[in-house]
Amino acid sequence: MRVQLDYGSGGLGVDLPEERTVVVAPRHVPAVSDSAAALREALERPTAGPPLAALARAGQTVAISVCDITRAQPRQVMLEAIVAALPQVAPGDVTILVATGTHRANTHDELVAMLGAELVQRYRVVNHDARDGASLAAAGTTASGVPIQLNRLWLGADVRITTGFVEPHFFAGFSGGPKMVAPGLAGLDTVLGLHDARHVGHPKATWGITQGNPIHDDVREIARLTGVTFAIDVALNRDQAITKVFAGELFAEHAAACAHVQATAMVPVDGLFDVVLTTNSGYPLDQNLYQSVKGMSAAACIVKPGGTIICAAECRDGVPAHSAYGAILRERGSPAALLEMIEAPGYRVPDAWQVQVQALIQAKATVLVKADGVSLDALRAAHFEPITDVAMAVRGALSKAGPGASLAVLPHGPQTIPYLAEPLAAE
Numbered sequence: 001m002r003v004q005l006d007y008g009s010g011g012l013g014v015d016l017p018e019e020r021t022v023v024v025a026p027r028h029v030p031a032v033s034d035s036a037a038a039l040r041e042a043l044e045r046p047t048a049g050p051p052l053a054a055l056a057r058a059g060q061t062v063a064i065s066v067c068d069i070t071r072a073q074p075r076q077v078m079l080e081a082i083v084a085a086l087p088q089v090a091p092g093d094v095t096i097l098v099a100t101g102t103h104r105a106n107t108h109d110e111l112v113a114m115l116g117a118e119l120v121q122r123y124r125v126v127n128h129d130a131r132d133g134a135s136l137a138a139a140g141t142t143a144s145g146v147p148i149q150l151n152r153l154w155l156g157a158d159v160r161i162t163t164g165f166v167e168p169h170f171f172a173g174f175s176g177g178p179k180m181v182a183p184g185l186a187g188l189d190t191v192l193g194l195h196d197a198r199h200v201g202h203p204k205a206t207w208g209i210t211q212g213n214p215i216h217d218d219v220r221e222i223a224r225l226t227g228v229t230f231a232i233d234v235a236l237n238r239d240q241a242i243t244k245v246f247a248g249e250l251f252a253e254h255a256a257a258c259a260h261v262q263a264t265a266m267v268p269v270d271g272l273f274d275v276v277l278t279t280n281s282g283y284p285l286d287q288n289l290y291q292s293v294k295g296m297s298a299a300a301c302i303v304k305p306g307g308t309i310i311c312a313a314e315c316r317d318g319v320p321a322h323s324a325y326g327a328i329l330r331e332r333g334s335p336a337a338l339l340e341m342i343e344a345p346g347y348r349v350p351d352a353w354q355v356q357v358q359a360l361i362q363a364k365a366t367v368l369v370k371a372d373g374v375s376l377d378a379l380r381a382a383h384f385e386p387i388t389d390v391a392m393a394v395r396g397a398l399s400k401a402g403p404g405a406s407l408a409v410l411p412h413g414p415q416t417i418p419y420l421a422e423p424l425a426a427e
Contacts, residue, residue, distance in 0.1 A: 005390070005411050006238075006282030008314035008372075014277075014390045020398065020407045022273070024302075026265045026416045031241035035074065038245045039081035042232060046248025047256050051085075052230050056159045058088040061095070063157035065164075065180040068100045068127075069110050070284055070291055072240045073165045076116040078232065082161060083123075095153050096125045099184025102191050102350050104322040105129065126153060128185050136187040142221045144214065146194055149187030150226060162231045162250065166257040168265055168417045170297040170357060171200050173210040176233040177254030178223035186222070188350065194218055195353035197343045201360075207301065207417045208266055210258060223250060233257045235264070238412050268421035269408065272304040274401035276365075277394055279312050279413035286313035286413070288320040289374055289382060290351065293358045295413035300361045302408055302418045307365045308397040312390050313413075315373035319382065324351040329382045335362035338383075358383075368393050 001018040004011050032038040043052045056062060064082060067073040079096065083089075096115065098106055105127035112120050119125075128151050129135055137155050139148040154160060164176035172179060183191045199205060199214045210216040231250040234242045235257060243264075246257040280286035280295035292313035299309040319326040328349060332338045339359040342352050361367060362383065369384040370393070379386035387393040398405045410416050 003409055003411055005312050006279045006286070006413060007312050008286065008316065009283045011282065012312055012390065014394070016391065016394060016407065016409065017398070020405065021409060022269070022407065023409045023411065024267050024269060024416055024418045025412060026238060026267065029235070029237050029243040029264050031237060031239070031243055032245075035077050035242045036081060038242060039078060039232070040085070042245040042247035043081060043085045046253065047246045048252030049230075049249035052082065052161070052247070053085050055229050056086050056089055058090070059093070060089065060158035061093045061156070062086065062089050062159040062161065063095050063097055063154045064161045065097050065099045065154065065184055066115075067164055067180070068098050068103050069106045069114060070103060070287065071165070071175075072236060072284055073163070074234065074236075074240070074242060075114050075163070076119065078163050078234070079115060079119055082163070082232070091122050094123050095157065096123050097151060097154055097185060098125065098127045099180050100128045100130070101183040101186070102130045102188065130186060130188045130191055133187070139226050142218045144218055146218050146222075147189050148182070148222050148225065149190045150182065151185040154181070154185050155226065159229045160227065162228055163233070165234045165236055166246075166254070166261045167236070167415065168207045168261065170207055170294050170414065171205040171215055171353070172219065173206070173208060173213045173216045174258045174261065176257060177231060177250060178219045178228070181226065181228060182219055182222040190222070192348045192350065196348060197352075197356060200353045200356050201343065207298070208262055220251065235261050238415055265415060266417045266419060269302055269418045270421055272302055272420070273307065273408040274304055274405040275308045275310065275394060275397045275407045276303045276410065277310045277312070277390070277407065278410040281413040281415050283314065283316070286315065288317040288323070289313070289315050289371060290320060290323050290325040290354050292369070292371070293354050293361070295410070296361050296367055297357055298410055298414040298417055300364055302420070303365045305364055307401070308368065309361070309365045310368045310370075310387070310390060310393050310397065312370045315371040318373055319378060324349060325354050326382065328352055328355045335359040335383050339363070368397070
């Protein structure tokens with residue numbers, strides 16, 4: 001059978017043995033017929049709370065948080081709807097904050113592609129910088145002890161609006177909502193606290209769980225303590241088109257969005273598989289190896305212990321060079337040694353959380369990677385087994401697993417989060 005994998009911008013076709021292959025994909029939800037109208041309706045008649053227009057007055061400053069370029073958020077149409085709903089607010093009083101977290105700043109050309117030339121020209125657009133102490137302000141501490149440092153422009157605004165899209169997240173439960181405050185607009189110390197080994201290693205720090213998840217619990221607390229005036233999130237289908245809009249009071253709208261996405265993007269399967277072929281959802285999410293750990297994490301949900309995960313992610317931005325992820329990977333000779341280093345008391349390094357998740361996956365399964373944007377040597381240095389032919393790698397992994405070996409394919413990567421319909425009995 002021919003399966004089309006999400007890979008870069010063009011996709012990747014792979015021939016797989018039909019008799020052994022189970023394709024796991026999200027339930028397709030059709031796009032709304034008019035995204036601008038759906039956004040306008042949500043702003044005027046939100047999921048919870050008053051409409052946006054009632055929450056801002058002339059002369060007030062407005063800060064709007066948007067995703068960076070690693071996310072497929074339809075920023076331009078969302079921002080256009082928001083500013084249209086606030087005609088009383090002067091353009092000079094609006095700041096669009098790119099919630100980079102600890103990611104690199106987006107270039108001017110990227111901002112134009114993300115937001116549209118008119119919005120970039122008309123409004124102040126600022127890349128958040130988690131490492132620029134002068135741009136941050138302290139705002140207390142969470143009950144668990146995470147220091148709260150957020151962008152000064154965000155904290156200083158009279159009206160604070162988060163925008164995002166909701167999808168399952170590999171250790172925060174779901175994206176969007178309060179994550180557009182922290183880690184999106186947080187200082188490095190806050191991000192390190194939210195992503196330390198204790199938080200990331202917690203059993204409830206995983207796909208689809210928000211309540212009782214220590215990361216998401218702290219993220220919600222930060223948003224509650226510092227305040228969000230209005231929030232708007234969208235759900236997207238595999239074509240990255242808007243399927244539903246949620247807006248209004250942050251926690252109510254985000255809970256509704258999470259419930260909707262859980263019902264459409266999380267798919268039950270009957271058992272574990274010897275081999276799982278996954279992607280990182282194509283561009284923009286698969287633009288580097290760091291992000292591609294998410295696709296591996298989705299596959300790890302249903303791979304047998306000792307099985308094989310094969311990940312196809314283009315990685316046009318490389319490892320990337322602007323992240324500490326690659327340097328951390330080179331510090332030890334194996335995933336087990338890396339995990340020991342990261343879990344040692346006092347270890348706090350940016351991007352270590354991604355290495356921690358990767359090492360936990362590799363403790364369960366062998367991981368093979370096809371990434372045209374990363375050299376074979378660089379993949380080996382990252383502790384992966386590099387491949388150039390996905391179909392050949394699948395055949396080899398099935399042969400190694402023996403007669404009757406099973407194969408699952410996640411062609412859309414972490415847009416689909418599989419889970420066991422019936423949990424395995426404890427041995």
